[in-house]
Amino acid sequence: MMKNLIxxxxxxxxxxxxxxxxxxxxxxxxxxxxxxxxxxxxxxGIFAVGYNILFGLTGYLSFGHAAFLGIGSYTAVWSFKxxxxxxxxxxxxxVIVSGIFALIIGYLSLRRSGIYFxxxxxxxxxMAYSLAYSVLTPITNGETGLQxxxxxxxxxxxxxxxxxxxxxxxxxxxxxxxxGYSGFYVAAAFLIFAFYISLKIFRSPFGMKLLAIKSNQTxxxxxxxxxxxxxxxxxxxxxxxxxxxGGLLASIDPLAGAERMQWTASGEVVLMTIxxxxxxxxxxxxxxxxIKYLENIFSALNKSELTEIFxxxxxxxxxxxxxxxxxxxxxxxxxxLGALFMLIVIFLPGGVMEGVTKIKDFILxxxxxxxxxxxxxxxxxxx
Amino acid sequence: MKKNExxxxxxxxxxxxxxxxxxxxxxxxMIFMKDAYAAKDFRxxxxxxxxxxxGFNVPQSGPYADEGADxxxxxxxxxxxxxxxxxxxxxxxxxxxMLKGNGILGKKVVFSTGDxxxxxxxxxxxxxxxxxKDGALMITGGSSSGVAIAVQGLxxxxxxxxxxxxxxxxxxxxxxxxxxxxxxxxxxxxxxxALGPVLEKEYGTDRTAYHLTADYxxxxxxxxxxxxxxxxxxxxxxxxxxxxxxxxxxxxFITPVLNSGADVLVLNHYGKDMVNSLTQAVQFGLxxxxxxxxxxxxxxxxxxxxxxxxxxxxxxxxxxSTNWNWALKDEGSAAFVKSFGAEYGQPPSMxxxxxxxxxxxxxxxxxxxGTFYPPEVIKxxxxxxxxGMGNGPTEYRAEDHQCxxxxxxxxxxxxxxxxxxxxxxxxxVPRAQVEYPxxxxxxxxxxxxx
Numbered sequence: 001m002m003k004n005l006i007x008x009x010x011x012x013x014x015x016x017x018x019x020x021x022x023x024x025x026x027x028x029x030x031x032x033x034x035x036x037x038x039x040x041x042x043x044x045g046i047f048a049v050g051y052n053i054l055f056g057l058t059g060y061l062s063f064g065h066a067a068f069l070g071i072g073s074y075t076a077v078w079s080f081k082x083x084x085x086x087x088x089x090x091x092x093x094x095v096i097v098s099g100i101f102a103l104i105i106g107y108l109s110l111r112r113s114g115i116y117f118x119x120x121x122x123x124x125x126x127m128a129y130s131l132a133y134s135v136l137t138p139i140t141n142g143e144t145g146l147q148x149x150x151x152x153x154x155x156x157x158x159x160x161x162x163x164x165x166x167x168x169x170x171x172x173x174x175x176x177x178x179x180g181y182s183g184f185y186v187a188a189a190f191l192i193f194a195f196y197i198s199l200k201i202f203r204s205p206f207g208m209k210l211l212a213i214k215s216n217q218t219x220x221x222x223x224x225x226x227x228x229x230x231x232x233x234x235x236x237x238x239x240x241x242x243x244x245x246g247g248l249l250a251s252i253d254p255l256a257g258a259e260r261m262q263w264t265a266s267g268e269v270v271l272m273t274i275x276x277x278x279x280x281x282x283x284x285x286x287x288x289x290x291i292k293y294l295e296n297i298f299s300a301l302n303k304s305e306l307t308e309i310f311x312x313x314x315x316x317x318x319x320x321x322x323x324x325x326x327x328x329x330x331x332x333x334x335x336x337l338g339a340l341f342m343l344i345v346i347f348l349p350g351g352v353m354e355g356v357t358k359i360k361d362f363i364l365x366x367x368x369x370x371x372x373x374x375x376x377x378x379x380x381x382x383x
Numbered sequence: 384m385k386k387n388e389x390x391x392x393x394x395x396x397x398x399x400x401x402x403x404x405x406x407x408x409x410x411x412x413m414i415f416m417k418d419a420y421a422a423k424d425f426r427x428x429x430x431x432x433x434x435x436x437x438g439f440n441v442p443q444s445g446p447y448a449d450e451g452a453d454x455x456x457x458x459x460x461x462x463x464x465x466x467x468x469x470x471x472x473x474x475x476x477x478x479x480x481m482l483k484g485n486g487i488l489g490k491k492v493v494f495s496t497g498d499x500x501x502x503x504x505x506x507x508x509x510x511x512x513x514x515x516k517d518g519a520l521m522i523t524g525g526s527s528s529g530v531a532i533a534v535q536g537l538x539x540x541x542x543x544x545x546x547x548x549x550x551x552x553x554x555x556x557x558x559x560x561x562x563x564x565x566x567x568x569x570x571x572x573x574x575x576x577a578l579g580p581v582l583e584k585e586y587g588t589d590r591t592a593y594h595l596t597a598d599y600x601x602x603x604x605x606x607x608x609x610x611x612x613x614x615x616x617x618x619x620x621x622x623x624x625x626x627x628x629x630x631x632x633x634x635x636f637i638t639p640v641l642n643s644g645a646d647v648l649v650l651n652h653y654g655k656d657m658v659n660s661l662t663q664a665v666q667f668g669l670x671x672x673x674x675x676x677x678x679x680x681x682x683x684x685x686x687x688x689x690x691x692x693x694x695x696x697x698x699x700x701x702x703x704s705t706n707w708n709w710a711l712k713d714e715g716s717a718a719f720v721k722s723f724g725a726e727y728g729q730p731p732s733m734x735x736x737x738x739x740x741x742x743x744x745x746x747x748x749x750x751x752x753g754t755f756y757p758p759e760v761i762k763x764x765x766x767x768x769x770x771g772m773g774n775g776p777t778e779y780r781a782e783d784h785q786c787x788x789x790x791x792x793x794x795x796x797x798x799x800x801x802x803x804x805x806x807x808x809x810x811x812v813p814r815a816q817v818e819y820p821x822x823x824x825x826x827x828x829x830x831x832x833x
Binding site: 031034035036037040133134137142143144145147150168170179180253255257259260296299300302330331 | 443444495496497498502503504505507508509511512515516528529532533536537539540598599600625627628827829
């Protein structure tokens, strides 16, 4: 009874929304409660949740999803330049355009599966990156990145008589500025919406079919089931999620650079998903949070701050601890990430979510409810 | 509880933008804004705090990491000197100076650092972190013009002063100039104006140049400036090829140079890119070649000692321009080199010099304004004339926030006396020769109050 209640969509969504919207409070103790990082949590959360629809459900490992993120960003910035500073058209266009690109790239890449599919997507993404970086400089402004300018036409804005007197105009949602905390709440609203769609997909017949493709595509085909359209749909949906994330990135900071499409960015979302737990609903979000936290907070720590943190220790011990931990912060944050990733893959192949399940089982075990009660605790546990 | 400090500020800004955007009562918000600022309500106001935070945003990874590391050394040294530790360095030679060695306006200077990764995205994220989380009152750094312009734009939006570090593109104080951005470093226009006559004297007027250009704002800018001044004196430009930043291997770009018929190769590269491309050009035998009956020459318009160190033997005899060199004999340079050397055991690079000077200039402007309130500090810096900072008499031009001073034309030293003595000064080109009208490059500074 209790269990069913917890598993109902409404309850999950209510809890999820509450947790996301109170993020500025509960991130305070770990020093992550500043707008820029909170915005990144939400936006890369969307990116990872969308990626998980493809990778988690169908098992198709795309190594080129950053291309859609970049396409979304460029589209949004062009919308700010040509149409209006309002983010609504920018985000809608970002989703549509990246959806179109996902259709093309997906149609071509999905002719193959497994490693060949991964390599194809990687190739397309690198192509998109090189195009943005040098060939299409008039559209993307190359390495400098696409930026707003005062003399941009902004057709819709000028139709409504909005005059830009001095300085660059700011992106807004019908007047609400997209910088700072208001930007976070807009991104958070999109995250909640994106999560809801993802939840619906996971629990729909369509989601079941995708899972079936993951577990045995050949058998699906032998039963006379054409898997192609389903795979393509999943690919396009996750591409649109990436486009949404890209559009939001451009909305909170109207600048689009080619490095957003580089293979490292594509790899990052794979890391996020695996780290959090492939095929779980919440996992990719956790992964996105962990990676963005490490990138922004760990990379900024330095020796003097470490000395402060460990100041409770006796001096000789403090020196040792500071010297050892110094390797893992600052420029060494990649090392921390690598070590963490290794530990998770070795001990918790199901990601952080597997750890959560294990802890839950352990606690239940203490109360004598143990293994027998363990139904599929996590959505889509098929491995 | 930095959140609480920021939130009301943002809300007021939000309100202002909405009010002006809907075009309601155009003058009312201006009055409101003035009143609000009269109460000295601005982002990251240190108020009663005993410390003031500066944000140092430098590349710690990527092709410009060497410069970034040296910049950070300079910043740390500047903070020491401002707080009255160490020997004071250029604080003693700076004229006029209101610095007392007790921090800025009596508050001890502390800092936070960020890694730009030589990427606009990452640089803006780390600048935002320093402004929003660490409460930085001023952001400084860079080592790539693309990054500097991106961060400068952000700082204008945030109302935080940006003291640009090493950035050489015209655009930084040209078409992308901002009210909150200031640049002490010279630019490609000045490099071209200074280098042109020397190239004419050394290599004559009948030359054909081939450009390899880093594909971003700085590369484009430098290629344009060098073309402008060399073509004016009769050189022809064979081709200008764009190369990606951080390419590592430039051989595919250098091979076509060999049979192009050009007799001068202009390398619009910087940092590790320049080290790689120059080394490869020399390995390909370009410098031993004879084309059109003349010796083949290589020119590196923007030179730094760190790059010379990386390129080793290959740098010998190559001409370029630089903002500052540690071997200068004036009082300010000597004091700076001495205290930098005592601290780190090596002489400072020009990147370190410009960053150190920028930090002192900001601190001095706060003292002159008597407040940290950015618009007042900006006004103190605009048109500020100073001396004793290693470049002779220097002026911060008010119209575009660009410093004007003498420019050095240098040559890779043929007979270095030490591992750091790599550049010899060919000519100190006077300010008058490199100055240009402030409206030549276009651009708008924007408002004082944001």
